[in-house]
Amino acid sequence: MTAALPSPEPGAQPSGRRRWAPAGGETARGPAGGLDERVLDEVRRRALAGAGTLTGADLAAAVRASGLVVGSGSAAQVIRMLQEDLQGLGPLQPIADEPGTTDVLVDADGRVWKDGTDGLLPTTLRFPEPEQIRTLAVRLAASGGRRLDSAQPFADVVVGRYRIHAVLPPISAGGPLISVRIRAGKSAGLGSVLPGGSTNPWHPILRAVVRARMNFLVSGGTGSGKTTLLGALLGEAAPTERLLIVEDARELEPAHPHVVSLQCRTGNIEGAGEVRMTDLVRQALRMRPDRLVVGECRGPEVADFLTAMNTGHDGAGGTVHASSAGAVPARLAALAALAGMSGSALAVQAASALDLVVHMGRVAGRRSPLELGRLVPDGRGFITVSPVVRQDAGSCLHPGPAAAWFAEALAEKSIPCPW
Incomplete structure (x- = not known):
């Protein structure tokens, strides 16, 4: 340290x-631990001249060029400090x-x-x-x-x-x-992200969701492991499928041979050049995706996402912030309102476009799926979540009212039910 x-x-x-x-406790230094600013100025100048690439020799030359008189031992320490402060996370x-x-x-x-x-x-x-x-x-x-x-x-x-x-x-x-x-770079396999690995009872259930090409959202709070699980699920897709991922900032790197990633771009100081999620989702639909993935639904792009899934793009996935699986409909309604969609229009779109919600949470400090639910219309212009499987406090799974529907949906595609 x-x-x-x-x-x-x-x-x-x-x-x-x-x-x-x-x-x-330990105290973080300022830029190069309070070194003479001439050293930093020289290093910055060399970094710009070298397109931002600095080797140990470049740093040593910068120390010499600054005119700062140091001993051989101090020079080595200065170079190490500069490397820490100007590269990586400091x-x-x-x-x-x-x-x-x-x-x-x-x-x-x-x-x-x-x-x-x-x-x-x-x-x-x-x-x-x-x-x-x-x-x-x-x-x-x-x-x-x-x-x-x-x-x-x-x-x-x-x-x-x-x-x-x-x-x-x-x-x-x-x-x-x-x-x-x-x-973590390339996403770990599904067995690696679940507590207990492939022996976890969620493992065959989630694999069946991917194999059946059901459209799903992974929900959860901040830091619950939504993106990690989504990446692991995408890694279960057939290697012959083309995954097209749209994100605000690139995070998903599934272990899959055919992945195309698009990410947003902020505008310049005048606001020009901005590329939004809605723009990317529309472009993605023209790029022959086998699976369309939206890293996180957080704005009006949810309307384009749902529309895409209603036009034959099955096997789609994404994440959404929600405190529980049952709170996902309200979250989707709030996002859809940003796109000018009414509650009834959202209910019709979401009920036919989305099959499942996988809700993530923490159990004893470890991230784990807590519920698998089916999105269904309630007959009053809204949608609700009917549990397929729920995990109790002892990490045991219990079938819910929608378990029979899930088994039938798998049987239609000749996929055995995991329970």
């Missing part, structure tokens, strides 16, 4: 606001590299948290000054081709295997914020 800042003299007050004073990188870590979060007080197999936990790392978080956030956004400043105080970028979201004051009260979601 990175070196701590020197301790202040007894009685001395730390710089910045008092609430940013270190409270023990001081957050060691935490992101810890096995099992899925998220790294920096709050407005400079505290660093991590989420993973053991749940959300504080780390010993802390930023003593808000400017250090801002500098890191701006650099991470720039590495993904997005600007982050007072005029554009938030950014969402994908850099390598990290999805990075940053917010600056005054949008974030108290100080800059950074949220890093760590992607």
